[in-house]
Amino acid sequence: MKILVPVKRVVDANVKIRVKPDGTGIDFANVKMAMNPFDEISVEEALRIKEAGLATEVVVVSIGPDKAAETLRTGLAMGADRGILVKTDARIEPLAVAKLLKAVIAAEEPGLVILGKQAIDDDSNQTGQMLAALLGWPQATFASKIVLTDGGATVSREIDGGSETIALKLPAIVTTDLRLNEPRYASLPNIMKAKKKPLDETTPEALGVDVTPRLTVLGTVEPAGRTGGIKVASAAELVAKLKEAGAI
Amino acid sequence: MTTLIIAEHDDHSLNEATAKTLTAAKALGAPVDILVAGLHCRAVAEQAAQLDGVAKVLLADDEELAHRRAEPVAALIVSLADGYDAIVAPATASGKNVLPRVAALLDVMQVSEITKVISPTVFERPIYAGNAIETVESHDPKRVITVRIAAFPATGTGGNAPIETVGVPTDTGLSSWISADLSTSDRPELAGARIVVSGGRALGSAEKFNEVIAPLADQLKAAIGASRAAVDAGYAGNDLQVGQTGKVIAPDLYVAVGISGAIQHLAGMKDSKIIVAINKDPDAPIFQVADYGLVDDLFSAVPAFIAALKG
Ligand SMILES: Cc1cc2nc3c(=O)[nH]c(=O)nc-3n(C[C@H](O)[C@H](O)[C@H](O)COP(=O)(O)OP(=O)(O)OC[C@H]3O[C@@H](n4cnc5c(N)ncnc54)[C@H](O)[C@@H]3O)c2cc1C
Numbered sequence A: 001m002k003i004l005v006p007v008k009r010v011v012d013a014n015v016k017i018r019v020k021p022d023g024t025g026i027d028f029a030n031v032k033m034a035m036n037p038f039d040e041i042s043v044e045e046a047l048r049i050k051e052a053g054l055a056t057e058v059v060v061v062s063i064g065p066d067k068a069a070e071t072l073r074t075g076l077a078m079g080a081d082r083g084i085l086v087k088t089d090a091r092i093e094p095l096a097v098a099k100l101l102k103a104v105i106a107a108e109e110p111g112l113v114i115l116g117k118q119a120i121d122d123d124s125n126q127t128g129q130m131l132a133a134l135l136g137w138p139q140a141t142f143a144s145k146i147v148l149t150d151g152g153a154t155v156s157r158e159i160d161g162g163s164e165t166i167a168l169k170l171p172a173i174v175t176t177d178l179r180l181n182e183p184r185y186a187s188l189p190n191i192m193k194a195k196k197k198p199l200d201e202t203t204p205e206a207l208g209v210d211v212t213p214r215l216t217v218l219g220t221v222e223p224a225g226r227t228g229g230i231k232v233a234s235a236a237e238l239v240a241k242l243k244e245a246g247a248i
Numbered sequence B: 001m002t003t004l005i006i007a008e009h010d011d012h013s014l015n016e017a018t019a020k021t022l023t024a025a026k027a028l029g030a031p032v033d034i035l036v037a038g039l040h041c042r043a044v045a046e047q048a049a050q051l052d053g054v055a056k057v058l059l060a061d062d063e064e065l066a067h068r069r070a071e072p073v074a075a076l077i078v079s080l081a082d083g084y085d086a087i088v089a090p091a092t093a094s095g096k097n098v099l100p101r102v103a104a105l106l107d108v109m110q111v112s113e114i115t116k117v118i119s120p121t122v123f124e125r126p127i128y129a130g131n132a133i134e135t136v137e138s139h140d141p142k143r144v145i146t147v148r149i150a151a152f153p154a155t156g157t158g159g160n161a162p163i164e165t166v167g168v169p170t171d172t173g174l175s176s177w178i179s180a181d182l183s184t185s186d187r188p189e190l191a192g193a194r195i196v197v198s199g200g201r202a203l204g205s206a207e208k209f210n211e212v213i214a215p216l217a218d219q220l221k222a223a224i225g226a227s228r229a230a231v232d233a234g235y236a237g238n239d240l241q242v243g244q245t246g247k248v249i250a251p252d253l254y255v256a257v258g259i260s261g262a263i264q265h266l267a268g269m270k271d272s273k274i275i276v277a278i279n280k281d282p283d284a285p286i287f288q289v290a291d292y293g294l295v296d297d298l299f300s301a302v303p304a305f306i307a308a309l310k311g
């Protein structure tokens, strides 16, 4: 079985982004980019499944500009076998990402697709669910444990109030949550090896997918900031202040 | 036309997230129906019918909907979609699971976690862990929207809407529910609590977390929350994680104990009315958003806080 892992190139999680003063978007100048943290977790999980002898190939796919190839190389350095770049400079919304992935899946025929639960830039939390819908496949979102069974998968998922376990028939879509695993670091030899691994390129046009956005961004602003308050000297003063403020 | 809300519930009681979603849905300006999907959940439909300003409640009560798996619930919503030009759910674990599936089946781009309705097609939503607010306009024939519940007050009761039963499409049997492991607690629910006490990595163990945080939460009648570090280390349950990828809350009072205040944590609590931080590092970023900061060792400061509250 082949596992497909969509990986997104996003602003590094440790960077505090700035909004352009003219309200036209985020300032990306000199900002460090990285693989979406949830997608690292997905790659790790796919590799573990392969290492357990339950999958034959792990293919990473990214939709984005030329530079998204770097994100694919990160996945290859972790241990994925092959990369596919769907090259576009356009703003691609989750619905269009799902349609592009569907087209890739038609050619690749994976038995399992593992996505992140959310991209930490747009915070949409949609793509996996949408892809499952377009394919007519079952879905297990927010996975904290994946066990492959004969022709299926048993997945524990994080929900409000705790967790639940569901069974899916394969092929299926899983989206990963933070507690699924601890992603590995790529070793230097593996980073070198990754440079020679196959990386194919295609485009939305070649895949026959209309990626016209459905949402127009009218503006982007920084949220009203919070000004820091005061330091109190003791627990007693804290309680006095909270009473004064009517908080307790 | 009309707006359809997907109710959040556990087959017994209607979750307050629904009443908050209703407030957002009403701002769209059209009549609002509420769908209650589940098993043996008529009591929930009756509660939904009492919310103020609901046109009607649709009740889908079926074995297949027992645990609200995404596939049958999405199919149900799509089967009803013709009559609606907006479909709205709270951005709870359940809403986030089901609604994008509905959106894709309708060939609509979902607008996720709106915090403001500007017009029936224009919304505000946070991106980048709340470090930017985007205003977006939807050009789709229908709107599919999830609502950040912390951003809207709950609509009250006083209504008496009719309840109508709807049929359920046949499930394709691609998934099945096996079990759930739910925490039981007498404390207020994190998502809707007026006061929240959260603990971080500094607590050091599940035992200490419980020994230090629980009595303070008891004293304040507060819900308990946690940082990701505390959840990952097993000090607290995953559903207690506050932050960008956990729960986003806005209580009247938020007390952060031994939490540094990473961007991702702030994303989940910086809209709280009053923030208190207890941290031994005077330079911890949490103090930049705290109204009242106490620089002290939490293991002595929290007991002193409790004593002062009792005092
Ligand atoms: C993709 C992604 C998503 C994330 N999502 C979330 C999220 O949703 N929520 C979240 O919280 N985090 C999230 N994080 C993690 C986040 O970046 C931080 O790592 C995390 O919030 C740190 O938790 P903490 O403050 O408990 O631990 P630390 O950062 O280790 O802070 C511990 C604090 O305790 C203080 N301290 C230590 N001992 C004492 C003592 N005895 N008395 C008083 N103070 C003491 C220290 O000074 C320090 O400030 C995410 C990260 C990524 C990459």
Ligand SMILES: Nc1ncnc2c1ncn2[C@@H]1O[C@H](COP(=O)(O)O)[C@@H](O)[C@H]1O
Pocket (backbone or CB within 6 Å): A005, A006, A007, A008, A009, A036, A038, A039, A061, A062, A063, A064, A092, A094, A097, A114, A115, A116, A117, A118, A119, A120, A122, A123, A124, A125, A126, A127, A128
């Ligand atoms: N441009 C992209 N390229 C590859 N994968 C993507 C892209 N956008 C989203 N994804 C996948 O979808 C997941 C959820 O993203 P989102 O729905 O945007 O929050 C991510 O974690 C990725 O696995």
